[in-house]
Amino acid sequence: MDKLLYETDGRIARLTLNRPERLNAIDDELPLLIExxxxxxxxxxxxxxxxLSGAGRAFCAGYDLTYYAEGNPGKVTQDMPWDPMKDFAFMWRNTQRFMSLFRSLKPVICKVHGAAVAxxxxxxxCCDLLIMAEDARIGYMPARVWxxxxxAMWVYRVGMEKAKRxxxxxxxIDGAEAARMGLALKAVPAAELDAEVERLAERMATxxxxxxxxxxxMINQAIEAMGLNETQRLATLFDGITRHSxxxxAFKRRAEKVGWKRAVAERDQGLWDWTEDRPTNGAPDPLDGRGGAE
Structure with missing residues (x-):
């Protein structure tokens, strides 16, 4: 099965992320296919x-970290001492391939259902206009760790304070809040999402x-003049540092011990102190002595 579907309908090109069994998670090939x-x-x-849209239950659940974080061969965590430039080269290449959407001469509408996370x-x-289902979700949970x-598009789309929030x-956050924040152009009931995107695409296509x-x-130049490229270089370097701090x-070790889903739940619910590498309440790890994940 093709991981990205491409078709044209008159003046509209439709790009569909197509790994529905993995919630369209990003692997080594998908960024190149987008470009x-x-x-x-x-x-x-x-x-x-x-x-641009996603097949199945979600737009895109982020990197396929069940693969990358549970000790399988991959490029996102190196043995120590790590080479930051090797890490940067891998992630910078992906960043620039995502940015092909921003740099596309022709405008790109992103249709988000389910989730667009991490x-x-x-x-x-990176798309020009974002239309979301009201119940869709968007956010960058790895900011908590890893x-x-x-x-680095958050600050350019919603400004300093909301990006920091x-x-x-x-x-x-859900699509309705994303629209109120100005992150999405519009949020509509899920049943109306396709029709809303079609109306906008057809209007622009005239x-x-x-x-x-x-x-x-002209609009992109204003963003680029604000130092977008330099900010992305710093963000890409920091991304590698977060994974090797x-x-x-500690997060990677936890994922290897208890499985990716449990480690993510502990991270996102604030249940694990990654600095001390133990539960936030200071209690012993309840899984110690029980052979890992149940």
Whole structure:
């Protein structure tokens, strides 16, 4: 099965993340496939607007960390001492491939249902316009431990204070709150999401392609002039540091011991002190002596 589906419908190109059995989680191939699909749409003189969505129950649940965090071969955690530039090269490549959506000459609408979380929010926020189901969720939970959003789009989309509110908590919000915050252009009931995105895409597709390109380039230049590239370099470096810090390594050990889902629950509910590598209440690990996860 293709991990990313591409089709055109008149003046609209439709890109669909297609790993529904993994909630469209990001693996080593998906960022490249996104970049290639964007290039294909930009090279098609008939296409004026791109719509990015996800198959199945969610838009994108982030990196496939069941694979990356549970001790399987991968590039996100190295043996110590780690090489930060090797880590940076891997994540910077992914960041730039996600940013192909931002740099696409033609505008990109992101349709979010289910969830766009962690690395999935990186992808969504690189798009030009975000339409969400009211009950969809978006956030960057790895800000609590083991991640920094490498595209750094939060501050450019919602400003300093709201970006800090999200990244200093790792909270996940629903589409309705995302729209109130200005993170999403609009949130609608889930049953109306497809129709709402179609109305917007069709409206934009009536404009000449060169006009769309010029308007997008002009707006993007204002963001780029604010130091977007430099901020992303710092964020990508910090992302590697978060995973190789004492707390990041403690999180990985915990995931290997109890499984990814339990480690994430402990992280996101504040149940584990990663600095001390023990439960936040100071009690012994209830799993000690019981052979790991149940």
């Amino acid at each position: 290639q699909a964007v290039a294909r749409a930009n090279d098609d003189p008939q296409v004026r607007v791109l719509v 690395g999935g929010s990186d992808i969504a926020l 991640g920094c959003p490498t595209t 999200m990244l200093l908590t790792g909270d996940v 404009i000449p392609a060169n006009q769309l390109i010029m308007q997008k380039m 004492p707390e990041g390594l």
